[in-house]
Amino acid sequence: MHHTSPLSQIYLDANATTPVLPQAAKAALGAMEDLFGNPSSSHITGLKAKSLMEQTRLRAKQILGSGQGNIIFTSGATEGIQTAILSALIKAKASLDPNKQYSLLYGATEHKAVPNSLAHWNQLLEIGAELKAIPVDDKGALDLDFIAAEVPNALMICTMAVNNETGVYQDLKALDTCIRDHNPEVFWMVDCVQALGKRPLALAQTSIDYAPFSGHKLYAPKGIGFVYIRDGAPFTPFIAGGGQEGGLRSGTENLPGMAALNQVFAMLLAEQDSAFHSLSTLVDYREQLAQALKRAFPTLVFNHSFDNSVPTTLNFAVPGFSSKEIMDLFDAANIRVSSGSACSSKVTRSFVLDAMGLPAWQSESAIRLSFGPAMTQTEVDQACERIQSAANALGNSCLTLSSGEASADKQPLNGLVQLKSGSSCSWIYADQESKQAVVIDPLPELDQRIDTLLQCQQLEPIAFIDTHGHADHVSGRVALAARYLPEQTSDHLGWPEDHQITEIGARPAQAISLGQYSLVKLATPGHTNDSISLLLCSPQGEVSYAFCGDLVLMGSLGRTNFDSSCAKQMYNSLKLLHSLIGDDTLLCPSHDYNNEFTTSFAAEFRVNPLLNEVINGTISMAQFELQKARLDTHLKDEAGSEIICGAYTGGCSKAKVKEYDSQSLQLQVSQSPQLKLLDIREPHEYALQHELGTLSEQTINVPMTRLVQFVQEHKQESDAEWVLVCRSGSRSLVAAQALHRLGFNKIAHLKGGYALSDS
Template identity: 70%
Template structure:
């Protein structure tokens, strides 16, 4: 079975949705062309349609062992969940005794459709029961002791058969025993969406009251699903109207969807059918895929146990890589995976893995690889080969080491690189000629990446520095310094003790050299008492005109000033440090902070004073230090202690709204390129994305848009700050940024626009929508 019409694509996101089986698609088409009658009509065309509908229902009932229970067709799992919850809670409301406290229970790893629906109907119906999440252990198994303790006062309990993110399945028999011993009458809904075709179900032999299913999770079209309702379980129609489905669910029936399901049910019931593979085969597929992942990423961590999860789901994280980076890597190799649950488009931490108590980095970096039971051995072999190829391409970006390749094959590094973990930033400056490097504010999560980068580029660090003592993490500096600078004597922030002094006006500062440049250390206390700023300059005697980058830690952040309410903080000191920075550097010098909370990359004093009125008041001298301290204390009092797992080191004081950037479609950009030779294309994909794409191009025709853009500059986002610094004189040029999907190019274009690149645009949808 081919899972895609694009021969180069490997689709491994089946838990989000599956391609429609050719046989199911044909059945749907036949229904639209030949069995188009309304099943409610009494003429022959309608009767034939109704016969197909009832045949599909009967096959589903046989497959699921529903016995005398009802099986009602729906638009999908969400409607099924609403139907079950509404039915159970309406009946439960009639049984409430005055003065007694009640609860509604749901598994903490449930799909969000369940707790959100519970909260909605609990409020709408005026039940106002306490909604409680059932904890899970590190393996994703529901806490039976918690259920035993709470279920006695529960009106309803909702669990799931198979988790959509991890593939972890619950022992329904054990769970049922626990529930019914504590409350024989509580209404029980089990989300069975991910169990269909992957786990045996015999619903009539359980006391499950409601079980929703969705067709598009198992090779049927979107828009068709069904729900099982146990015989005798209360039922209230979620949709009323025309009386279809014997009045249980009104609305004209989705016959093409049912026809597709009918074919799939037939295949599942036919033990001789070779479309769907048995559990042993699927387990072998998982073994092959997990082995290839482990070969590709030796440090990989799987976020679930294989012995209590279905074989069609692999959830993993790679130390040192964000989920976005792995997704971009796989997408460049034409492998489709997802970050956690694909039901949310925003890449964030996985609440499922959080509930399992896994480390934060695993939750933030989680990748879900999932396939369906119709996966073929040929597809598995292709996926395994492509995964290994994708990981190998990381050597082009020096994100992984490969001893079999020569370093001259790597993309050379000469200049500034911005590495990130969450909103925290590490800066690496490399001088290709001298093979020297600076590492500033190294994060512990990035220790291995920094080490790999230094080895891959054969760089020797002259210093590994912190701009201040960090309150929200332990610095990665010590471990790196022990490896590369074990004989160097330095202070607590890593500054070498034997550096020279340079006079700047009436002051003198410590300075060290890297290649032909100088790094000047400037004490700038305030955020902390040990805060320093590091100015990378070509002429330390004339910092205002020669400073390229000012690594200012958390003194000045994008749209913000560092907080000054730590025990080691001083707002008075910050007041003077801000004036000191302003005296030393130019208004267009790029400020490279330790945190970037709003994806703005870098900033300048001229850009900040426009939106940061407090900073403007300090630099213009319109307030004194006492006034600054009072206003700063007021602003800091509004800070939340944390954002995610990081201490928030600064509050937004100015307008951080994103600019409206001009967007090109594929066609409009092609047209623009034909009429103007002045357009400059800036491709911000990473080097490994190029390597993978070029490999794919040898077996498939490159999109015409990508072909036409190959003459553009390649500036990865990690090197965008250096690009901005080097192109200060080209701010009025017409730049068009492109990437894989358009998301990175939009963010980068907004950053450039804020810093004065007034004629910047981006390709909406990126290369993904350009073919």
């Protein structure tokens, strides 16, 4: 499969790693081809290798201003951190007072490699010191008063020169004075990984004992680094063996890595044509990028002050958008950014921004844009242009409001949209013909997203309705109703008083019109005594969707252990709802703990034995009440997704769906012309980058927010061959598993997504 794109990559994730500079790569290759000798060998080939190694060490000393201090080459910063901590703690252990409680101090915004390593060696060496995080202020600066109070009892203090997420730098001179005024003997390590090439370093003029560095953060290959050891600081070899590096670090030296570092050092020292730019140029680049971001996203906030951060890092958040959404958007525009530390990419929020006391939404939505000192003006220009293109795509997809000509490109919204915040769901049903819409279970976190969608699509909301009084969050209904429907009178859930009376299943019911459709209110108490279900009925009287709140959840039933709950009522409500909608109507709950989007009674019968027994009449109301109470007791102390997974054994197991790689998919397409590709990226991603070469004619775009409507419209094609694709394969796998659960038996997905497809 050939995924073609006219856009070249703009790489703005330099704090995670950098490309190897051509000059450095050439030097590394030269070392492999010509200077391949072992530096420990005494013949000419070995002596030449050793000469290169010592030249690299000499240049490192010049750059760091290391004076009489040692420079030891390592595999990278993590090894340097272990070397420093092990050396300091072994020395400290030799003179511990058994009657004294000691501490190990580290910055609260430190890379996790540092506190994790401190904890590891503290335990292994049986020192028993207490690990304490040094607080920071809202600008990320370490609390000197805390250090002054705590450092007298500290065996070691670890700080950072430049933070990897925010670019915030510490005042090393002020730290030096504070630390040594209160404990001249404490061992001090400074993580200098992000400082190299971005901040002046004169280590011999400080009392820093240890400073680790990593080559791949500054255009050298991965697998090479070095650590500074102050003259006189204690040292214990972390790697013992053949005695290389003067017995300080054994193992045959990584000469190609050193050759690359040597070239990078030469450019830093400006001994030859340098790819690196001055501080003033880098500050100018940051300003251009910051202005482009603010033009593209007017509500954007920066998560750090430019006054005390290096110019090569911008950390920001866009209100109303998660970091995942912005990352996917930028990735579609071929801009590479990250959501924080690359070493913790699965973390959903930034502990660094939490430590700085920033609001939770900024921490959860943080994006890090970082570039290296070899960035060029051409790349900055391209990045600024690409950022604007990405923002335009959001506007065309009605995720932001944009003025002007692009409105003709907006896709009209007709049908059901599922929006999520965490595990909670909001539902919007729009009727394009009448330009009317209804919003069900609106979440305050999605207020801006809902508002933007309604305005952009020029939809007239007829009601904002909750399916019950939500215990786990405040409803966003009141604010939206006040904005759009100030004159409307309704009950406490938002159901309009101005409604009609209709019949459903020979029962009288209240209804409101939505274009040619009608939304019917059905009392379904149980989870709470005010719980309702809303049935969207076609002109022919068929129920298209049942918005059931927390009555039926994927793999479970709503809890009935609240004060306003009643299991007996739930028993009757389940029977009533099933009698009106049958096995196959899609249920749209207000929570989706397991990324399963939607369900039906038929799908639930396969995983939910209690529900099966209720509907099939094999359990009495009294028996149901007992079993439900038992389940609710089991769930009482659980949280998050465990609420669902703990209810029914196997209820959360995921189907193993078929996976294709690029080549096998291409072959399958040639053999099965009826196969359809389903691109589940959001419209803004698809618009920015959607060419699929020879497969484009067989591809349709159905974003995950519209997946429930896709299921409804293609129920009769559940036996067809569908292959889901997305950017990385993660979303397509989740969606494929959900569709398989709903009876799409031949569903598959493209493993690795577009990211690993042939280009």
